[in-house]
Amino acid sequence: MSAAKPRSDVPHLAVTDLVAGYVPDVPILRGASLRVDDGEIVAVLGPNGAGKSTLVKAVAGLVPARSGDILVHGASILGLATHKLVGTGVAYVPQVGNVFTRLSVEENLELGGLGGPPSRTRQRIAGMYALFPDLARFRRLAAGRLSGGQRQMVAVARALMAEPHLLMLDEPSAGLSPRMVELVFQKLLEIRAVGVSILLVEQNAKAALAICDRGYVLAEGRERFEGSGRDLLASPEIGALYLGATTRLAS
Amino acid sequence: MIQVLADGVVAASFIVLGVVGLSMIYNILNFPSFAQGDHIATGAYIALGIVALAGTAGSIAGLSFGWPLIGALICATILNGLLALLIDRSIYRQLRLRNASRISLIMASFGVALMLRNLIVLLAGHDPQYYAFAIQPALSIGGARITPNDLLAVIVTTMMVVALHLFLSRTTLGKSMRAVSENPSLARVNGIDVDRVIRWTWLIGAGLAAIAGVLLGLSVQVNPSMGFELLLPMFAAMIVGGVTSVYGAVLGALLIGVAEAITVHYIAPEYRQAVAFLVVILVLLARPQGILGEKA
Ligand SMILES: Nc1ncnc2c1ncn2[C@@H]1O[C@H](COP(=O)(O)OP(=O)(O)O)[C@@H](O)[C@H]1O
Ligand SMILES: [Mg+2]
Numbered sequence: 001m002s003a004a005k006p007r008s009d010v011p012h013l014a015v016t017d018l019v020a021g022y023v024p025d026v027p028i029l030r031g032a033s034l035r036v037d038d039g040e041i042v043a044v045l046g047p048n049g050a051g052k053s054t055l056v057k058a059v060a061g062l063v064p065a066r067s068g069d070i071l072v073h074g075a076s077i078l079g080l081a082t083h084k085l086v087g088t089g090v091a092y093v094p095q096v097g098n099v100f101t102r103l104s105v106e107e108n109l110e111l112g113g114l115g116g117p118p119s120r121t122r123q124r125i126a127g128m129y130a131l132f133p134d135l136a137r138f139r140r141l142a143a144g145r146l147s148g149g150q151r152q153m154v155a156v157a158r159a160l161m162a163e164p165h166l167l168m169l170d171e172p173s174a175g176l177s178p179r180m181v182e183l184v185f186q187k188l189l190e191i192r193a194v195g196v197s198i199l200l201v202e203q204n205a206k207a208a209l210a211i212c213d214r215g216y217v218l219a220e221g222r223e224r225f226e227g228s229g230r231d232l233l234a235s236p237e238i239g240a241l242y243l244g245a246t247t248r249l250a251s
Numbered sequence: 252m253i254q255v256l257a258d259g260v261v262a263a264s265f266i267v268l269g270v271v272g273l274s275m276i277y278n279i280l281n282f283p284s285f286a287q288g289d290h291i292a293t294g295a296y297i298a299l300g301i302v303a304l305a306g307t308a309g310s311i312a313g314l315s316f317g318w319p320l321i322g323a324l325i326c327a328t329i330l331n332g333l334l335a336l337l338i339d340r341s342i343y344r345q346l347r348l349r350n351a352s353r354i355s356l357i358m359a360s361f362g363v364a365l366m367l368r369n370l371i372v373l374l375a376g377h378d379p380q381y382y383a384f385a386i387q388p389a390l391s392i393g394g395a396r397i398t399p400n401d402l403l404a405v406i407v408t409t410m411m412v413v414a415l416h417l418f419l420s421r422t423t424l425g426k427s428m429r430a431v432s433e434n435p436s437l438a439r440v441n442g443i444d445v446d447r448v449i450r451w452t453w454l455i456g457a458g459l460a461a462i463a464g465v466l467l468g469l470s471v472q473v474n475p476s477m478g479f480e481l482l483l484p485m486f487a488a489m490i491v492g493g494v495t496s497v498y499g500a501v502l503g504a505l506l507i508g509v510a511e512a513i514t515v516h517y518i519a520p521e522y523r524q525a526v527a528f529l530v531v532i533l534v535l536l537a538r539p540q541g542i543l544g545e546k547a
Binding site for chain 2: 060061062081082083084085086087092094097098099100101102103107110111112114115158162
């Protein structure tokens with residue numbers, strides 16, 4: 001079911017001058033642009049309400065784009081029905097409500113692998129249990145009964161079931177303990193190591209910048225800074241102006 | 252007492268078959284369809300039309316009808332599903348595309364209810380009708396007397412509930428339905444075609460309603476308001492069982508059916524629905540989210 005492996009010189013995802021919002025005439029994104037290249041982890045940072053979630057929702061087709069373009073592997077996906085996104089090789093883990101709480105862990109994974117042959121789905125599920133050993137123990141349990149960290153793992157595993165080339169994660173560290181955040185981010189590095197590019201939306205700037213290749217700082221619906229993780233970490237005005245976490249960045 | 256229980260289970264059968272559709276539509280399309288009762292009636296009348304053409308020759312093992320009625324039941328199930336699909340395409344879907352509010356959808360379902368009932372009157376008249384008149388001696392089972400037709404209703408309903416459970420827990424489409432009913436946008440993100448799930452919801456909901464209609468017609472009679480009269484008990488069953496759970500709705504239907512039978516036996520038939528609602532209120536006082544419902 002996953003799309004053919006794209007050429008590595010075309011960005012996996014390219015968003016250009018995107019204007020998008022929930023209601024007509026109230027744009028939340030006001031000309032946002034970003035790019036994710038093959039094998040990259042790209043962080044999107046910014047204060048609360050900057051439009052980070054709106055950006056990934058627009059890519060997923062959950063928020064209508066008014067102008068600009070969204071290219072996946074060089075082809076525009078504007079107007080694509082949300083349920084067809086996985087077919088382009090892009091998987092998305094929303095910020096909230098990212099698991100089916102009434103379905104078992106295994107059912108969540110099965111639905112993530114929808115459309116593939118059943119034998120492949122079995123194989124992928126086994127792969128997910130190898131990546132997230134905790135989940136195997138809870139396979140029959142309703143996902144709503146898991147802890148926040150375990151749920152986040154179900155959500156990521158569910159998204160990976162579709163064998164995406166690009167994984168979009170909206171604040172995977174929200175509400176997790178520092179130890180859990182470290183574990184989740186460690187998993188992201190493992191996932192990238194098997195060839196999946198990652199677009200990582202985060203509030204936790206320090207943790208995100210530590211693992212990303214490049215990052216964007218979004219504010220008021222546009223990207224205001226772009227740079228390598230190291231540069232953004234080192235830049236004091238970015239910390240002060242847009243991350244709202246000067247002390248965390250400096251420490 | 253055994254007899255009351257048996258009568259209650261028979262009464263519950265028709266509610267069960269109707270409420271499954273009501274509950275699925277509520278959870279997947281996010282509105283209570285006030286036309287669900289009339290979908291029961293259209294199913295009964297479609298079967299009646301087929302029987303009028305094909306006859307009900309013969310009698311199977313003590314039942315009041317012959318094999319043609321079984322064929323009519325199956326055809327009515329499919330045709331009633333397709334009718335609901337047509338209504339969805341031409342009415343509810345148009346409203347969904349315009350992001351209509353839930354109250355608009357509810358009002359539309361009132362309209363559909365009236366339209367279906369009047370269509371029936373127009374085509375078949377007000378008078379009660381019957382599928383067949385063959386004599387069926389009542390059976391005695393464990394001290395309760397039950398007609399073969401009513402026994403068939405209980406058996407078919409049980410089979411349908413088991414089939415529904417297997418469908419929801421084992422098949423991809425069934426799991427997709429549960430996914431859409433919990434979180435439609437995440438379902439889309441997962442690659443589930445929500446429109447397809449909605450189509451199947453109508454097919455299944457109205458299909459089961461047709462089975463309810465035919466079985467109720469065999470048990471009592473076929474008349475234009477036969478389904479509308481089941482609407483209140485169906486709503487009671489869905490609410491008492493917990494609106495988020497199809498299984499809850501089935502349990503709720505059993506409870507309402509038995510409560511109605513108790514009222515008919517020990518109090519008076521006129522208080523049937525009042526007592527059913529008393530049961531609803533008592534259960535909700537103890538458990539506001541219903542028997543199997545989830546806390547909001
Ligand atoms: N469903 C929605 N309907 C209308 N406005 C929304 C919705 N979700 C978010 N917004 C608004 O869009 C803006 C950006 O929100 P969001 O993209 O969630 O920000 P972030 O993820 O960066 O915190 C905020 O002003 C917020 O109020
Ligand atoms: Mg957000």
